[in-house]
Amino acid sequence: MKVTCIYWPREEELMLLKRCVWATMSKTAVPKEPPMPQLIRDLLNARHSPIRVLNFAFLIEDIPSNIATHLTRHVHAVPFVSSLRNDRQNKMDGDTAPRNTPVNMILYCNAEELMTISNKRLCTQASAKTRHAVKLMCDAATEKMPELEGYLVPMCEYHGGVCHEMKSCGRRPKR
Secondary structure, eight states, X not given: OEEEEEEOOOHHHHHHHHHHHHHHTTOOSOOSSOOOHHHHHHHHHHTOGGGGGOEEEEEEEEEEHHHHHHHHTOTTSEEEEOOOOTTTOOSSOTTTOOXXXXXXXXXXXXXXXXXXXXXXXXXXXXXXXXXXXXXXXXXXXXXXXXXXXXXXXXXXXXXXSOBOSSSOOSSSOBO
């Protein structure tokens, strides 16, 4: 499996982020400079709504189809998964393909949803292959946007070391 961040926030989105922040503060001026990294980290930490304009797209190659399905469950992400339909490909019989058949996908999401995905899918209750895929996504996103460092973590870490899962893995004390 290979994960590549093919789209990430650049200056135009960062300027929009700052303008959205200013709008929430009733400022009507148009910012002239992009936000400082600390402001981005503060917004990520607080999960304030302007982080929803920070968009990412990941090309995930040769991901087992059952693991791709785990990622499609995130309703605020937009998945584009290669089809196993017989009339769309000629590699195999899609009707009898094993559930771990490799597919390619692009997963498009904003920073808030990327944080949610990491909270759920980096948990040790998630399958090991899903954790691996999401870890690769988090690493690729953090490489493109270093302000994400420390925010793409399992839910127990996000909640200060307390597990909120129905069935705890035991890594952290249960609430």
